[in-house]
Amino acid sequence: MSRFLFDVRRGEFSYVSGISSSKFNPKVRLSHIKVHSSKHDGDSRSVSELSDKSHTTRVSNARLPNLVTSRRDNVCRKKKRNVWNRVVGIQKPARRKVALSAIGPNSGVEMCNSVLKRLAKISDEKTLDFFERMKSNGKLTRNADAYRLALRALARREEWCRAESLIQEMVSLSECEVDIQVFNPLIYVCAKRGNVDWGTKWFNSMLERGVEPNVSTIGMLMNLYQKSSDLSQAEYTFSLMRSYKLKCVNAYSSMITIYTRSGLYAKSEEIINLMRRDKVIPNLENWLVQLNAYSQQGKLEEAEAILKSMIEAGISPNIVAYNTLITGYGKISNANAAKSIFQQLECIGLVPDETTYRSMIEGFVGGQL
Known part of the structure; x- marks a missing residue:
């Protein structure tokens, strides 16, 4: 007995002969295929065709609504997220605006300082504007934190004369004490931008006001003088460091570098010996x-x-x-x-x-x- 078989793996029909009808049952092996017998051109052949109620079709039809529903849900979720992001994006500036508008003459100093700190991370201009509002509302008396934030904003803008006036106001009008946290940020900006004149001026100002430098102060200044090859200021700062019994390893490195560049090798060796004597690692x-x-x-x-x-x-x-x-x-x-x-x-x-x-x-x- 000869029959056409449908090979599922290959996806095609093949002609097979010598298969017993008792052993071959297409409905058992290929449950999703329906077999019909027909006469074509005088030959007796078995033509197989896919049944409309096949297993594969039933599975596909069963999954199709779920896939459509799943895709629709994903689209809806994405739309919801986009809408939520737009809403959140609108709300953030609104919250800041409300926070600023809520500040008035009756607001506490802590609340004002909190807003000022937030503005300091956003804009120097807004920081200084709000600082002036605090001043007009009498929120700066003994408020050294507010002055420090304003001075940092002025330093980043390199408005040195205005910063100098603000320090004078801080001491004389607002009864605040100046400390290392006032001057180090100013010196830091000068060191970063290579401003030797103002860096030296701030250092002298802090000494005149009785503020002692720390290791960070010395390190920033020595780095500034090394870049500018300012030997006299470097020597003065280095000797002052040792008089305060500070141990800034970068200061020793800067002095050795400056002397070596200048060809003063004996001086370089003196600094190396001083390091050993001062027990600097x-x-x-x-x-x-x-x-x-x-x-x-x-x-x-x-x-x-x-x-x-x-x-x-x-x-x-x-x-x-x-x-x-x-x-x-x-x-x-x-x-x-x-x-x-x-x-x-x-x-x-x-x-x-x-x-x-x-x-x-x-x-x-x-x-x-």
């Missing part, structure tokens, strides 16, 4: 400037000793440290030592950079490395 930057101070003047034995001390202190030297040594050996035309340092890089897991190769080339040209 070096950081990575400080180790590097010490290494550079000795390498620049050709004292490579001392430089190697610094590198050894650095490793013993638990600080892993970076490529800058080895570049400094290579440059130093190039200056004194010590070819073997420079090559030895260069070959060590691979062993210790450091990759040579542009400065490394430039130092080797310069040493080769200048000292026949």
Whole structure:
């Protein structure tokens, strides 16, 4: 007996012969296919066609409403979220507006300061405007916090003369005491923007008012003077730091760097010795400037000793440290030592950079490395 079978996996009909009718039951194997017998061109064939009530169709029809409903629900949820986001976006400015409009002559100082802090994160202009409102409503008496916020806003705007007047008003009219929190933010902005004149002026002003500097004050000023190579101000600030018994490692690094750049190598070594005497623990930057101070003047034995001390202190030297040594050996035309340092890089897991190769080339040209 020969029949056409529908292969579900291939999705096509195939002609099969020699299948017993007792063993072949298409309704059992292919329950979703209905078989009809018909005559076509004189041949007796079995033509299979998909039944309208097939299992697959029933499953698909059963899932279709659920899929449509699920998609419709997702769309609705997205629309609801979009509407909610728009509502929230409208409400946020409204809340701020209500909070500001609620402030009046009868509002407490704490509430006013809370609003001022919030405005300080948004806009310097709005901060200063609200500060003036507080002043007109008598909310600034002994209110040092409000003055600090206003001074920070003025510092960011670099309105130094206005800030100077505000400090005078803070002391004379509002009976507030100035402290390190008043001057450090002003010095910070000056240090960031390289304003040596006003940075120095704020430092002198705080000293005149009896405010003692802290480590942050000294660090910011020394960084400012290092960038501008202002040796006299750096020396004055450094000596003042030691008189206050402060230990700012960045100040020592700045002094060593300034002296080394100026070719005052003996002065650089004095600062290194002062560090040991003052028992200041070096950081990575400080180790590097010490290494550079000795390498620049050709004292490579001392430089190697610094590198050894650095490793013993638990600080892993970076490529800058080895570049400094290579440059130093190039200056004194010590070819073997420079090559030895260069070959060590691979062993210790450091990759040579542009400065490394430039130092080797310069040493080769200048000292026949």
